[in-house]
Amino acid sequence: MSKEGAQTARWALSVAVDAIILRNKPINEYYNSIKKRKGSGRFAHVSTMRKLTRMIYKMLTEKEEWKYQSPVLTEKKLPKLEEE
Numbered sequence: 013m014s015k016e017g018a019q020t021a022r023w024a025l026s027v028a029v030d031a032i033i034l035r036n037k038p039i040n041e042y043y044n045s046i047k048k049r050k051g052s053g054r055f056a057h058v059s060t061m062r063k064l065t066r067m068i069y070k071m072l073t074e075k076e077e078w079k080y081q082s083p084v085l086t087e088k089k090l091p092k093l094e095e096e
Contacts, residue, residue, distance in 0.1 A: 022061075029060050036080055039063070 015022075033043050042063060047056035070076065
């Protein structure tokens, strides 16, 4: 991630990666593999931010759903969104 662009967007993406690393096994494995290979947690974090950015872009352009979603959790959350 370059330091160009909105600082708030980079910060939000960083926070999202922190949360996803803790809860999503495939992305956690990706993060840990880069950290082990490069020896830098910062580099692994930025690489994971880039991966998440690419995933979000693909989801938006191709109208796909999050490939790591839990169908059970999604079904529980949808009615709550429709209430609002």
